[in-house]
Amino acid sequence: MISRLASAIAGAALTALCAVPAQAKAPGESDPSALQTQTLRDLFFGEALFDAYQDNYFDAITGLDTELKQVRLLDDPELDPFSLHFGQAEFAVGDLELSYRMHREAGRAMEQVLNGNVPQPIKNEAAYRLAKIHYHKQQFANALHALELIQGRVPERVRSEEQFLRARVYMQLGRFEEAVILLKDLKGEKSLSGFVEYNLGIALLKAGETEKGVLELDGLGRNAGSGDAMSALQDKTNLLLGYQLMEAKEYERARTYFDRVQLSGPFSNQALLGAGWVEANAGRFDRALVPWQLLTQRQSTNAAVQEAMLAVPYAYGKLDVHSTAAVNYGQALDLFGDQVDVLTQSIRSIREGKLLEALRRKEASQVKNWVVELRKLPGAPETHYLLDLMASNDYQEFLRNYQDLNDLLERNKDWLQSLDAFEEIIALRRGYYEPILPGLDVQFRQVDARIKMRLEQRQHLAARIENLLVNRRPELLAKSDETESRLILQQIREILAYNPTLNSEETDARIRRLEGVLKFRLSREFDTRLTEAYKHLQELDTVIATLQETYQRYVRTRQAATHSYEGYTDQITSLRAGLNRAQDRIEQLMARQGRMLEQLAINELDQRRAQLESYQIKARFALADSYDRANELQEQRADQRKVEEYEQRMEQLKQAEPVANPDGEPLPTDNPPELDAQEPEAPAREAEAAGDE
Amino acid sequence: MYRILMATVLLMLAVVTNAQEVSREEIRGLDEQIQDVKEDVIGLTSELNRLEEKLLFPSNTQVALFVSLPDSKEFSLESVEVKLDNQIVAHHLYTYREIEALQQGGVQRIHTANVQTGAHPLEVTYFGKSKSGKEYRATASYSVEKAVGPKFVEIQIAGNQSAINFKDW
Numbered sequence: 001m002i003s004r005l006a007s008a009i010a011g012a013a014l015t016a017l018c019a020v021p022a023q024a025k026a027p028g029e030s031d032p033s034a035l036q037t038q039t040l041r042d043l044f045f046g047e048a049l050f051d052a053y054q055d056n057y058f059d060a061i062t063g064l065d066t067e068l069k070q071v072r073l074l075d076d077p078e079l080d081p082f083s084l085h086f087g088q089a090e091f092a093v094g095d096l097e098l099s100y101r102m103h104r105e106a107g108r109a110m111e112q113v114l115n116g117n118v119p120q121p122i123k124n125e126a127a128y129r130l131a132k133i134h135y136h137k138q139q140f141a142n143a144l145h146a147l148e149l150i151q152g153r154v155p156e157r158v159r160s161e162e163q164f165l166r167a168r169v170y171m172q173l174g175r176f177e178e179a180v181i182l183l184k185d186l187k188g189e190k191s192l193s194g195f196v197e198y199n200l201g202i203a204l205l206k207a208g209e210t211e212k213g214v215l216e217l218d219g220l221g222r223n224a225g226s227g228d229a230m231s232a233l234q235d236k237t238n239l240l241l242g243y244q245l246m247e248a249k250e251y252e253r254a255r256t257y258f259d260r261v262q263l264s265g266p267f268s269n270q271a272l273l274g275a276g277w278v279e280a281n282a283g284r285f286d287r288a289l290v291p292w293q294l295l296t297q298r299q300s301t302n303a304a305v306q307e308a309m310l311a312v313p314y315a316y317g318k319l320d321v322h323s324t325a326a327v328n329y330g331q332a333l334d335l336f337g338d339q340v341d342v343l344t345q346s347i348r349s350i351r352e353g354k355l356l357e358a359l360r361r362k363e364a365s366q367v368k369n370w371v372v373e374l375r376k377l378p379g380a381p382e383t384h385y386l387l388d389l390m391a392s393n394d395y396q397e398f399l400r401n402y403q404d405l406n407d408l409l410e411r412n413k414d415w416l417q418s419l420d421a422f423e424e425i426i427a428l429r430r431g432y433y434e435p436i437l438p439g440l441d442v443q444f445r446q447v448d449a450r451i452k453m454r455l456e457q458r459q460h461l462a463a464r465i466e467n468l469l470v471n472r473r474p475e476l477l478a479k480s481d482e483t484e485s486r487l488i489l490q491q492i493r494e495i496l497a498y499n500p501t502l503n504s505e506e507t508d509a510r511i512r513r514l515e516g517v518l519k520f521r522l523s524r525e526f527d528t529r530l531t532e533a534y535k536h537l538q539e540l541d542t543v544i545a546t547l548q549e550t551y552q553r554y555v556r557t558r559q560a561a562t563h564s565y566e567g568y569t570d571q572i573t574s575l576r577a578g579l580n581r582a583q584d585r586i587e588q589l590m591a592r593q594g595r596m597l598e599q600l601a602i603n604e605l606d607q608r609r610a611q612l613e614s615y616q617i618k619a620r621f622a623l624a625d626s627y628d629r630a631n632e633l634q635e636q637r638a639d640q641r642k643v644e645e646y647e648q649r650m651e652q653l654k655q656a657e658p659v660a661n662p663d664g665e666p667l668p669t670d671n672p673p674e675l676d677a678q679e680p681e682a683p684a685r686e687a688e689a690a691g692d693e
Numbered sequence: 694m695y696r697i698l699m700a701t702v703l704l705m706l707a708v709v710t711n712a713q714e715v716s717r718e719e720i721r722g723l724d725e726q727i728q729d730v731k732e733d734v735i736g737l738t739s740e741l742n743r744l745e746e747k748l749l750f751p752s753n754t755q756v757a758l759f760v761s762l763p764d765s766k767e768f769s770l771e772s773v774e775v776k777l778d779n780q781i782v783a784h785h786l787y788t789y790r791e792i793e794a795l796q797q798g799g800v801q802r803i804h805t806a807n808v809q810t811g812a813h814p815l816e817v818t819y820f821g822k823s824k825s826g827k828e829y830r831a832t833a834s835y836s837v838e839k840a841v842g843p844k845f846v847e848i849q850i851a852g853n854q855s856a857i858n859f860k861d862w
Contacts, residue, residue: 037798043759043845043862046800053794062738069739081862102728398720401727408734415741422748553810556841560753571744578737585730592723 041084042067048092057100058407064089064096094129101401103133114149124150128162135165140172160189168199176207194225194233201237205244217241221260234260235267242274251282269295269304276311285315300335301342301384303608309335310615310622317626322633326626329619336616343609346381350601354380356594359399360406381601389604398597405590412579412586419576422568429565437561444554451551458540465533474522477529482518489515754807755843758783758815760850762795767824768852770795775804775848776816777837782806800847808844813837815859821852833857 040046044067051060067082068089077083090109098106110133113126127149134143147166154162163182170179183200186192197220204213221238238260245254255278261271272291279288292315295308313328349355358380363373389395468476478486489511496503496511522529746755760773769792775783783804787795795801818832829852837846838861845862 040761040798040800043757043800043802043847046759046761046798047802049797050791050794050799050801053797053799054790058735058738062735062742065735066739066742070743100731101724102731104725104728105732394720401724404731405727408731411738412734415738418741418745422744425748556753560751563751564748568744568748571740575737575741575744578733582730582734582737585726586734589723589727589730593727596720596723 037085037088042081044082045085045089048089052092052096055099057096058404058411061093061096061100064093068093098129098133098136101397101404103137107133120152121155124152124154125158128154128158128165131162131165131169135169135172140169143169144173160186160192164189164192164196164199167203171199171203171206176203179203180207180209194220194230198233198237214241214244221257231262232266235262235265235271239267239271239274242271242278246274246278246281249281251278254278269298269302273304273308273311276308276315280311280315280318285318289315299384300339301382303611306336306339306612306615310619313619313622313626317622317629320629320633322626322630326623326630329623329626333616333619333623336612336619340609340612340616342382343385343605343612346385347602347605347609349381350598350605353598355598355601356402359402359597381605385605385608386601389600395597395600398593398600402590402593402597405586405593409583409586409590412583416576416579416583419572419579422572426565426568429561433561433565437558440558444558448551451547454547455544458537458544461540462537465530465537468530468533472526474519474526474529477526477533478518478522482522485514486518489518750805750807750843752843753841754809754839756806756808756813756837756839757802757843757845758804758806759845759847760785760795760801760803761799761847762792762850762852765850765852766796768821768829769824770819770821770850770852772820773803773848773850774818776814777804777806778808778813779816803848808837808839810839810841813839815846817848817857819850819852819857821850823853829853829855831855831857833859835859 037045037049044063048060048063048067051057051063068086071077071080071082071086074080077086082089094106094109097103097109107130110126110130114123114130127146130149131143131146134140134146143165147162147169150162153159163186167179167182167186170176170182180200180203183196183203186196187200189196197216201213201217201220204210204216207213217237218241221234221241223234225234238257242254242257242261245251245257255275258271258275258278261267263272272295276288276290276292276295279285279291289312292308292312295305296312298305300306309328309332313325313332316322316325316328383390390399464476475483475486492511496507750757756777758775758777762768762770770787772784772786774781774785785801785803791801813836815835815837816832817835818830820828820830822828833856835846837844847860847862849858849860851858
């Protein structure tokens with residue numbers, strides 16, 4: 001019992017070398033190439049940040065992806081403010097893909113960087129990220145290979161993370177001495193505080209430097225820092241040390257570490273169990289009962305609690321209080337029986353698909369402790385038994401993938417509905433525009449012709465005015481009545497020239513005077529009239545600008561009208577086909593992933609049930625054994641009492657001085673004890689025994 | 694007797710394996726396929742986003758309004774209401790995660806609309822609290838000048854100063 005749990009916890013601790021600080025949210029100052037920016041230069045990059053900081057990786061990736069594609073299509077990408085974030089966005093997509101569990105894609109991106117013509121510092125960073133991907137995928141040799149691609153200094157912002165990663169890779173590959181050197185160098189790194197010490201302690205233990213390892217972990221176990229994560233790490237360290245030392249039979253030292261673990265923390269149950277075993281191993285069963293009794297009051301689905309249910313009567317048995325041991329074994333049997341039924345029901349519930357149904361709910365990714373909460377749903381399995389499994393990295397990964405697939409399925413369903421709506425919109429637009437557009441086009445062509453004519457007239461006028469600046473011709477600025485007068489005078493001259501008999505000096509003088517007056521007025525007012533003409537031209541330009549703006553607006557609207565319903569059919573058909581294909585694949589993958597999740601959960605529950613069944617067998621034997629021992633003790637006590645009574649009577653007889661008989665021997669006053677009838681057995685004895693403590 | 698029992702129990706424990714195992718190979722193969730489908734859906738979604746924008750919010754008429762919280766680490770935004778052309782077009786209540794995302798420098802697109810060229814009155818009201826629990830509320834107006842081409846307006850909420858600034862992009 002002890003060795004199983006001890007090795008399980010120690011093993012878990014020793015293999016949990018991937019303890020890393022949670023930097024899931026916005027990366028810190030150490031990594032500015034990732035998703036953060038001091039100065040936002042594009043709103044859409046900001047929108048991607050907004051999604052990424054909420055762990056909406058899919059939205060963030062598609063947002064950045066869309067923007068990156070648009071920028072790539074531009075003739076002058078530098079005109080788009082997003083181009084200022086371009087390099088950062090490309091790196092960020094890689095990071096986000098990693099967070100979205102698309103390791104292969106992120107790996108490809110990093111390998112492209114490594115093979116590309118980029119400066120060495122960027123290559124180094126890409127190599128580090130690639131190593132991180134391999135490490136995450138538990139491909140430690142590949143991770144080391146990626147780290148070996150680093151040449152020269154790693155960028156300062158990822159230097160400590162790279163060193164920490166390298167140390168953990170060495171540990172996974174069994175190269176503990178090298179890991180120790182790296183981790184010692186990292187001590188004092190604030191961002192990795194606690195995690196470096198923990199891994200260093202483990203590495204020292206694994207490297208055979210037990211005392212140094214214990215000393216390192218002891219420091220961390222005393223004070224890992226503030227916050228929930230650090231408290232948990234501190235407890236985990238103390239628990240690990242406690243079991244390590246207990247295995248080494250150093251019970252006094254081990255007890256100190258178990259005592260350090262918080263009573264309300266996540267490791268408290270194992271610590272109480274360990275504390276009990278420390279005392280039991282040292283032969284102090286009365287002391288062992290204190291933590292074990294406390295433990296039996298806790299959540300009955302917990303493995304440590306169930307073990308304590310057997311440990312308590314075991315301790316009572318060792319203290320020779322067999323009746324109490326029997327009572328406790330009875331309680332344990334009741335509990336184990338109930339829990340075996342619960343587990344059987346839970347396995348049935350999982351097989352009926354209730355677990356997956358619960359995991360598909362939106363709350364599964366939004367509500368804290370959803371795994372615990374889902375047990376409250378009708379027919380749901382008892383998830384307390386699945387907490388450890390569900391907390392494991394692998395299961396979390398499978399679970400998230402399953403939820404990702406479910407999310408994609410629902411998104412695609414929405415898009416398919418949207419496509420139907422788009423088609424409806426397009427049909428409505430087509431129905432509205434198609435009948436009216438031909439008539440509008442006819443009207444527009446007429447208006448367009450008139451507009452063109454007016455524009456030509458304006459150009460002509462402008463040219464004439466321009467010409468007047470260099471070629472002074474006042475008659476061109478004559479008003480219509482003046483032009484008419486000029487033409488009349490010209491006609492009169494022509495008539496007189498054709499018919500000289502009509503001419504006279506007086507007539508000629510009058511005509512010249514009138515021409516002179518006209519010419520004089522035009523010459524005198526030429527400058528004023530030219531200025532006026534300019535002003536009028538400017539006014540005309542304003543009107544023409546409005547006309548052109550209206551014209552352009554109409555042209556755009558006309559184009560938009562056509563674009564609002566033309567040219568979508570093929571795209572929508574192709575997208576719908578793509579979505580349907582994706583849906584089929586997603587459904588298949590969800591079924592497979594779901595089966596795997598169910599299988600793992602059933603395996604876990606099966607193991608726990610088998611464990612409980614073995615406890616039941618053990619408890620039944622122990623219960624019978626306790627009864628036997630209790631009965632033996634009862635009989636011994638009864639015999640003892642009879643002997644004492646006989647001795648008392650003999651003593652009384654001696655004091656009574658009876659008359660001597662003729663033979664000189666005293667007459668017997670009662671039967672010898674062996675001739676007395678036996679007392680009735682079990683129930684009364686048991687009742688008596690129950691009160692003997 | 695106790696030792697015999699222990700031995701029996703350990704023997705039984707060793708025999709317990711009735712569940713079907715999930716192989717590493719199967720897990721890896723499935724993971725690869727999931728990654729493939731994710732990649733495909735990301736590509737499709739990008740294209741669908743562009744189609745949706747082109748169809749529903751053509752650049753001639755598009756106006757997008759964004760909310761940001763510059764230098765507001767001590768301020769927690771609770772709600773924002775946006776009126777465009779004297780109509781309430783958005784009323785958003787913020788979740789804890791959204792507030793955190795805004796405080797870290799994220800920008801939320803709160804509304805996308807179609808409007809004609811010209812001036813459009815915009816009115817924004819926000820409500821929030823400082824860390825000490827003091828309540829802040831402010832309303833500000835702005836004129837969105839829509840020309841040809843899409844129009845983006847950033848609504849910068851300066852929480853603890855009870856102020857709202859607008860920025861044209």
